[in-house]
Amino acid sequence: MEEDGVTTPESLLLTATSDGSRHNRNNESASQATRVVVMSTSIAVCGSYVFGSASMVDAQVGFSSPAQTGIMNDLGLSLEEYSVFGSIMTIxxxxxxxxxxxxxxHFGRRMTMGLSEMFCFVGWLAILVSEVSWLLDAGRxxxxxxxxVLSYVVPIYVAEITPQNLRGSFTTVNQLMICTGMSAMWIIGIFISWRTLALIGTIPCLLQIFGLFFIPESPRWLAKIGxxxxxxxxxxxxxxxxxxxxxxxxxxxxYIETLDQLSETRVFDLFQTKYAKSLTVGVGLMVLQQFGGVNAIAFYANSIFISAGFSGSIGTIALVIVQVPLTLVGVLLMDVSGRRLLLMVSAAGTSLGCFITGISxxxxGFQDYKGLSPVLALVGVMVFKGSFSLGMGGIPWVIMSEIFxxxxxxxxGSLVTxxxxxxxxxxxxxxxxxxxxxxxxTFFLFSSICGLTILFVAKLVPETKGRTLEEIQVSMNPIKEN
Known part of the structure; x- marks a missing residue:
C-alpha cells in the first residue's frame, strides 16, 4: 500500500503477486507437466522412497518382521538392544x-538432497556389514x-519447480513414494535376508545421487542467492x-528483491505477529497429523489386531494393500478438489476409523458381541489408514512447502519438520x-483429535490450490518495512 505517496515493500509485493497471479490464472490451462518437471520430481521423490523403506525396517512396523528376527538371531541382540536400533532412527x-x-x-536444494542420500547410503552399508550392535545403531x-533432511527438502524442491496448477499433485507424490517404499520393503522382506534387504536399500539412494546431475536447481533458490x-x-x-x-x-x-529490503530473519523472528498465521497452520497440521495416532496404528498394527482377536499378518497385509491406491487417489484429487476439502474428508475418515477401532x-467386554470385535478392528484400522493416505499423510507437507x-x-520449515x-x-x-x-x-482419544483437525482446517487453513507461491505467502505473511 502507499503511505503519503511512498511505495512500501508491501505495496510492491502485492502489485507483483496480483499481476503475476492474474497472468498465471489466465494461462493456467497452458501450464504443463513438462518432461523436465516430471523427471525432476521423480528423482527428488527417490528420497521419499528411501524414507518409506527405512521406516519399514523399524522394529515395530506392522508385525514381527523377518528383518527383526534375522538381525536378533544373527547378531545375538536382546529385545532391548533391537529396540534401540529401531528407535534411534527417529533421533x-x-x-x-x-x-x-x-x-x-546454504547448499541449494539439489546438493542438500545429494548430501542426505550419502548419509542414507552410508547408513545402509553400515547395516549391511554389521557384526556388532554399535555399527548397526550407527548405520540406523x-x-x-x-x-x-529429506523430509524437508523434497517437498520444498518439488513445490518450487512445478506450475501452480500442478503443484499440489506433484508435491503429494512425496507421500505416495513413502507408502510405496514401505509396502515394497515389507513384501521383499518376507522372502530375503536382512542383509540383502539393506543392500537393496542402497539402490534408491544411488538412483537419486546419480539423477541429481541431470535436473535443474530450484529457480526460487537461485533467485534468493542472486x-x-x-x-x-x-x-x-x-x-x-x-x-x-x-x-x-x-x-x-x-518478490525476492522486496524480501531483500527487509532485515535478515533470525530464528526468534519466526514468532513475530506477521508470521503467526503461517506458523500456526504449519505447526498445527503436523501436531494434529501425529497426535491423530498414525504412527501408533502403523507401528503397532499387529498388536492391535492380535489384541482384538484377529490375525495380525492378514490385517497388516490388508493395510499394505490399501495405502498405496488411496494415496494415489489423493494425488489425483489434490489439484481438483483443493487442499482444504481433501484434508477435512481425510480427517473425518481417520476420526471414524479410530472410533470404530475403539468400539471393537x-x-x-460383552460376551454377546465379542465375535464382532475382530471384524470391527480390521475395518476401523483399514478406514483409518485409507483415510490418512487420502490426505492427512501428504497435504500437511504440501502446505508446509507453500506458506512460508x-x-x-x-x-x-525446520521447526515444522x-x-x-x-x-x-x-x-x-x-x-x-x-x-x-x-x-x-486410547482410540476414542485419537478419534477426538482427528475430529479437532476438521475444525482446525475449516477455521485456519487457507486454500492454496491454483495460486502462486508468492501470492500465498504474501496473503499469509504481511510484509512491512522494518
Whole structure:
C-alpha cells in the first residue's frame, strides 16, 4: 500500500503477486507437466522412497518382521538392544530436521538432497556389514539423519519447480513414494535376508545421487542467492524451451528483491505477529497429523489386531494393500478438489476409523458381541489408514512447502519438520502406556483429535490450490518495512 505517496515493500509485493497471479490464472490451462518437471520430481521423490523403506525396517512396523528376527538371531541382540536400533532412527531424523532448512538454504536444494542420500547410503552399508550392535545403531542413526533432511527438502524442491496448477499433485507424490517404499520393503522382506534387504536399500539412494546431475536447481533458490540468469535458465528448462517465462521470472524476482529490503530473519523472528498465521497452520497440521495416532496404528498394527482377536499378518497385509491406491487417489484429487476439502474428508475418515477401532475393543467386554470385535478392528484400522493416505499423510507437507516466504522458509520449515518427528516419537513411545490405561479410550482419544483437525482446517487453513507461491505467502505473511 502507499503511505503519503511512498511505495512500501508491501505495496510492491502485492502489485507483483496480483499481476503475476492474474497472468498465471489466465494461462493456467497452458501450464504443463513438462518432461523436465516430471523427471525432476521423480528423482527428488527417490528420497521419499528411501524414507518409506527405512521406516519399514523399524522394529515395530506392522508385525514381527523377518528383518527383526534375522538381525536378533544373527547378531545375538536382546529385545532391548533391537529396540534401540529401531528407535534411534527417529533421533537422527530430529537432528537432521533441525539442520535441514539451513543446509538447504546454504547448499541449494539439489546438493542438500545429494548430501542426505550419502548419509542414507552410508547408513545402509553400515547395516549391511554389521557384526556388532554399535555399527548397526550407527548405520540406523545415519539413515535417520538423512531422511530427517529429506523430509524437508523434497517437498520444498518439488513445490518450487512445478506450475501452480500442478503443484499440489506433484508435491503429494512425496507421500505416495513413502507408502510405496514401505509396502515394497515389507513384501521383499518376507522372502530375503536382512542383509540383502539393506543392500537393496542402497539402490534408491544411488538412483537419486546419480539423477541429481541431470535436473535443474530450484529457480526460487537461485533467485534468493542472486543468480538471476541461472534462475531464468532453470525456469526455462522446467517450463519448456518454447514457453513464455518472463512474467513468472519477473514475479519471482520482484518478490525476492522486496524480501531483500527487509532485515535478515533470525530464528526468534519466526514468532513475530506477521508470521503467526503461517506458523500456526504449519505447526498445527503436523501436531494434529501425529497426535491423530498414525504412527501408533502403523507401528503397532499387529498388536492391535492380535489384541482384538484377529490375525495380525492378514490385517497388516490388508493395510499394505490399501495405502498405496488411496494415496494415489489423493494425488489425483489434490489439484481438483483443493487442499482444504481433501484434508477435512481425510480427517473425518481417520476420526471414524479410530472410533470404530475403539468400539471393537469396547465390545470385548460383552460376551454377546465379542465375535464382532475382530471384524470391527480390521475395518476401523483399514478406514483409518485409507483415510490418512487420502490426505492427512501428504497435504500437511504440501502446505508446509507453500506458506512460508523465502526469508523464513529455512527456519520455519525446520521447526515444522522437527515438530513432526518429535510428535512421531512421542506418540510411538507413549502408545503402549495409553493402551495399558484403556485400549478403547486410547482410540476414542485419537478419534477426538482427528475430529479437532476438521475444525482446525475449516477455521485456519487457507486454500492454496491454483495460486502462486508468492501470492500465498504474501496473503499469509504481511510484509512491512522494518
Amino acid at each position: 537422527g531424523a530430529m537432528i537432521g530436521a533441525v539442520m535441514s532448512g539451513k543446509i538447504a538454504d 542413526l545415519s539413515i535417520g539423519y538423512g531422511i530427517g 543468480q538471476w540468469e541461472d534462475c531464468k535458465s532453470a525456469l526455462q528448462r522446467l517450463r519448456g524451451e518454447n514457453a513464455e517465462i518472463s512474467k513468472e521470472a519477473a514475479e519471482i524476482r520482484d 475393543f469396547l465390545l470385548q 516466504p523465502m526469508n523464513i522458509k529455512s527456519s520455519a 522437527v515438530v513432526n518427528w518429535t510428535g512421531s516419537w512421542a506418540v510411538t513411545y507413549f502408545f503402549n502406556f495409553l493402551m495399558k490405561w484403556s485400549t478403547a479410550g
